[in-house]
Amino acid sequence: MNIAVAQSGGPTCAINASLVGVFKQGFKTKKIDAVFGSINGIEGIINDELIDLKTVIRTNEDMELLRQTPSTMLGSCRYKLPDYEKDSVVYEKILSCLTKHRIEIFIYIGGNDSMDTVVKLSDYFERIGSDIKVIGVPKTIDNDLPVTDHTPGFGSAAKYVAASVQEIIRDSSVYSIDSVTIVEIMGRHAGWLAASTCMLKANGEEAPHLIYLPERSFSVKNFIEDVRKEQAKHKAVIIAVSEGIKIDPEEYPLESFRSGAEDVFGHKYLSGVGKCLERIIAAELNCKVRSIELNVMQRCSSHICSKTDIDEAEEIGAMALGAALSGNTGKMMCFKRVSDVPYAINIEMVDAREVANKEKFFPDKWINKAGNNVLPEAEKYFLPLIQGEVKIKMKNGMPVHFKR
Amino acid sequence: MNIAVAQSGGPTCAINASLVGVFKQGFKTKKIDAVFGSINGIEGIINDELIDLKTVIRTNEDMELLRQTPSTMLGSCRYKLPDYEKDSVVYEKILSCLTKHRIEIFIYIGGNDSMDTVVKLSDYFERIGSDIKVIGVPKTIDNDLPVTDHTPGFGSAAKYVAASVQEIIRDSSVYSIDSVTIVEIMGRHAGWLAASTCMLKANGEEAPHLIYLPERSFSVKNFIEDVRKEQAKHKAVIIAVSEGIKIDPEEYPLESFRSGAEDVFGHKYLSGVGKCLERIIAAELNCKVRSIELNVMQRCSSHICSKTDIDEAEEIGAMALGAALSGNTGKMMCFKRVSDVPYAINIEMVDAREVANKEKFFPDKWINKAGNNVLPEAEKYFLPLIQGEVKIKMKNGMPVHFKR
Numbered sequence: 001m002n003i004a005v006a007q008s009g010g011p012t013c014a015i016n017a018s019l020v021g022v023f024k025q026g027f028k029t030k031k032i033d034a035v036f037g038s039i040n041g042i043e044g045i046i047n048d049e050l051i052d053l054k055t056v057i058r059t060n061e062d063m064e065l066l067r068q069t070p071s072t073m074l075g076s077c078r079y080k081l082p083d084y085e086k087d088s089v090v091y092e093k094i095l096s097c098l099t100k101h102r103i104e105i106f107i108y109i110g111g112n113d114s115m116d117t118v119v120k121l122s123d124y125f126e127r128i129g130s131d132i133k134v135i136g137v138p139k140t141i142d143n144d145l146p147v148t149d150h151t152p153g154f155g156s157a158a159k160y161v162a163a164s165v166q167e168i169i170r171d172s173s174v175y176s177i178d179s180v181t182i183v184e185i186m187g188r189h190a191g192w193l194a195a196s197t198c199m200l201k202a203n204g205e206e207a208p209h210l211i212y213l214p215e216r217s218f219s220v221k222n223f224i225e226d227v228r229k230e231q232a233k234h235k236a237v238i239i240a241v242s243e244g245i246k247i248d249p250e251e252y253p254l255e256s257f258r259s260g261a262e263d264v265f266g267h268k269y270l271s272g273v274g275k276c277l278e279r280i281i282a283a284e285l286n287c288k289v290r291s292i293e294l295n296v297m298q299r300c301s302s303h304i305c306s307k308t309d310i311d312e313a314e315e316i317g318a319m320a321l322g323a324a325l326s327g328n329t330g331k332m333m334c335f336k337r338v339s340d341v342p343y344a345i346n347i348e349m350v351d352a353r354e355v356a357n358k359e360k361f362f363p364d365k366w367i368n369k370a371g372n373n374v375l376p377e378a379e380k381y382f383l384p385l386i387q388g389e390v391k392i393k394m395k396n397g398m399p400v401h402f403k404r
Numbered sequence: 405m406n407i408a409v410a411q412s413g414g415p416t417c418a419i420n421a422s423l424v425g426v427f428k429q430g431f432k433t434k435k436i437d438a439v440f441g442s443i444n445g446i447e448g449i450i451n452d453e454l455i456d457l458k459t460v461i462r463t464n465e466d467m468e469l470l471r472q473t474p475s476t477m478l479g480s481c482r483y484k485l486p487d488y489e490k491d492s493v494v495y496e497k498i499l500s501c502l503t504k505h506r507i508e509i510f511i512y513i514g515g516n517d518s519m520d521t522v523v524k525l526s527d528y529f530e531r532i533g534s535d536i537k538v539i540g541v542p543k544t545i546d547n548d549l550p551v552t553d554h555t556p557g558f559g560s561a562a563k564y565v566a567a568s569v570q571e572i573i574r575d576s577s578v579y580s581i582d583s584v585t586i587v588e589i590m591g592r593h594a595g596w597l598a599a600s601t602c603m604l605k606a607n608g609e610e611a612p613h614l615i616y617l618p619e620r621s622f623s624v625k626n627f628i629e630d631v632r633k634e635q636a637k638h639k640a641v642i643i644a645v646s647e648g649i650k651i652d653p654e655e656y657p658l659e660s661f662r663s664g665a666e667d668v669f670g671h672k673y674l675s676g677v678g679k680c681l682e683r684i685i686a687a688e689l690n691c692k693v694r695s696i697e698l699n700v701m702q703r704c705s706s707h708i709c710s711k712t713d714i715d716e717a718e719e720i721g722a723m724a725l726g727a728a729l730s731g732n733t734g735k736m737m738c739f740k741r742v743s744d745v746p747y748a749i750n751i752e753m754v755d756a757r758e759v760a761n762k763e764k765f766f767p768d769k770w771i772n773k774a775g776n777n778v779l780p781e782a783e784k785y786f787l788p789l790i791q792g793e794v795k796i797k798m799k800n801g802m803p804v805h806f807k808r
Contacts, residue, residue, distance in 0.1 A: 011575045069574065070575065071571075075578050076579055078579075159802070168704065170474050171415045174475050174479050175482075176479065176481065199800065202800045202802075203799055204807070292699045293699070295697070297701070300574060301567075301568065303567045383800055386800075388801065396787055396791075397563060397790035397791045398570060398606075400607065401607075
């Protein structure tokens with residue numbers, strides 16, 4: 001028999017490591033003849049665009065390079081399957097492609113949108129009496145998937161953000177004049193990544209002095225007051241803010257900075273919250289102010305990825321295949337934390353229905369009362385996820401990426 | 405006798421390494437009793453804010469940490485000395501402070517503005533018959549200082565930019581739809597840093613497909629045509645652009661994106677060229693477009709600094725002190741390249757007058773005829789500067805910074 005694997009949703013530093021996990025495990029399993037990679041997520045199966053992965057991942061060195069290469073080697077998609085009742089044609093195309101290539105297991109690496117695909121496909125195969133198994137592998141830098149302790153990709157993003165914000169703290173502190181620096185961090189609805197900057201306290205940083213998350217409502221009036229208070233204490237005030245915080249246009253008319261565009265899943269492309277807050281500070285307080293958007297570097301800076309994250313991403317990919325081989329379907333693999341110190345996790349399964357289209361928010365108990373910072377208790381959750389460095393292979397002074 | 409050292413201008417990853425070079429050399433030199441650090445550049449000498457560096461840099465480990473810490477440990481300034489004829493008071497304050505602390509050598513680490521200070525101060529000391537020597541140590545990520553082959557700080561910035569743009573290339577290539585990604589890179593008047601992205605070709609990248617530098621005039625009409633042509637060849641077009649390119653408001657009325665603010669040296673704070681071009685592409689071509697500003701991370705991302713850069717920065721600092729001890733004054737230390745392969749440089753001296761307030765532009769001979777890319781010949785200039793990685797000391801999964 002053969003198996004297929006695909007990658008979906010936004011890039012991370014760890015999604016190729018999960019692919020390596022599936023591929024290696026498939027290679028080791030005698031009854032699996034070929035591991036096919038589907039180009040651009042589920043679209044590759046719908047359009048019969050598959051590649052036999054052993055023709056592109058040829059050596060152990062290829063696997064090592066793929067582990068340190070960000071983004072998705074097989075491309076990605078944001079395709080959402082229609083309901084079977086409304087449109088069965090695409091399901092029949094998928095069945096036809098999988099049958100043609102003798103594929104009995106499909107592993108889908110993605111976020112909560114991808115788990116919707118895992119649910120729909122596994123339901124479909126059960127409904128028609130097919131034995132094809134579908135298993136999801138979580139991934140997202142947003143860390144917003146339910147049930148799982150955390151998601152592959154998040155640790156590397158958090159490590160980059162922590163290192164960069166620490167460097168920005170140094171950069172912001174050189175001049176003798178007062179300044180405010182706002183760092184905009186990814187997270188549409190869940191503030192995990194912005195919240196993770198609280199880890200800098202473990203290395204003796206006082207900053208970020210303020211952290212704003214979409215989990216709490218945002219008041220421009222309180223914000224200005226918060227900044228004023230911090231300015232009384234610090235020459236260079238550093239603020240971490242989730243891109244997803246909402247400025248009430250009735251309170252402060254700056255909505256024109258927002259893009260109204262939506263993707264096919266109905267997500268708005270948010271951007272520019274940092275810039276909004278910069279203009280507010282410039283208008284309301286008389287000081288030097290700068291906003292910095294960490295942008296896509298947050299999800300693709302594999303040159304400073306977390307070894308824990310990459311190793312876990314590979315392992316959860318391997319275990320997904322194991323779960324399918326044991327007869328499971330419609331499940332997502334997940335991490336259960338056994339202990340913070342020493343850090344220990346188990347890899348288990350959860351019904352993909354409990355994850356599909358759902359979000360997990362940063363816990364309210366870890367946000368301070370004023371809603372402008374994260375409590376020290378959150379540190380022990382975050383810290384294990386960024387531990388360790390991958391020895392990055394370099395050529396000409398630059399990281400080497402795997403290319404197919 | 406004692407000596408003083410100060411840091412000035414915008415932060416880099418290498419300016420603390422030059423400080424370490426001065427400090428270590430001072431410590432080794434028997435006739436030097438103390439190395440004083442001046443807080444916030446020359447302002448610390450004017451205001452008599454000095455610290456004895458051995459009270460803060462206590463161990464070899466401190467020195468190692470300082471070498472891997474970005475920005476300026478002593479703070480910085482953008483203070484410009486008045487002409488002596490117009491205002492001699494500040495010169496007398498400087499003399500009084502240096503005399504009080506028995507300081508006979510002043511080492512100023514900075515850019516072309518700082519070299520103006522080196523010229524004015526050394527002229528002043530000669531005029532009044534003082535034996536105090538003033539030597540400049542170059543630093544700027546912009547690489548725009550005359551005479552010297554390159555500037556400390558540039559190699560680390562170029563290494564971060566190369567790694568990040570390569571990661572952005574991976575990130576931009578995941579979806580099946582056409583896209584344009586614009587990366588805005590620092591460089592007000594000189595395009596060295598944006599030009600350095602040509603190094604990615606050495607690692608097999610075709611991108612950036614287009615590189616725009618302030619050394620050539622920019623035409624919006626040609627730009628749109630360039631992008632259209634690249635789109636015919638590449639699904640994901642990647643563009644590197646210097647922040648300093650000028651969009652003619654008569655050709656395209658987008659000047660409102662620019663900030664008109666000026667600093668005390670008359671520099672305009674440029675920002676938003678990437679955003680301008682993003683809006684132009686969105687309006688003129690029907691495709692997904694994103695702009696990314698690498699922002700201050702370019703000058704402070706010491707977690708991926710160039711070992712060559714850091715080592716050279718330390719060495720040129722040490723040699724500056726040597727030059728002063730040999731009786732030189734009013735000079736800036738500079739690199740002379742002996743050979744590209746194998747890479748070899750000498751450290752020499754140049755009259756600071758040849759550098760002060762002057763800029764060195766990216767050579768026209770290395771820009772292609774169309775003015776939208778960099779020629780392969782530039783690679784051999786850039787590549788040696790980003791070689792080698794500093795083993796960064798980590799704690800809790802994050803780099804450790806030196807703090808005084």
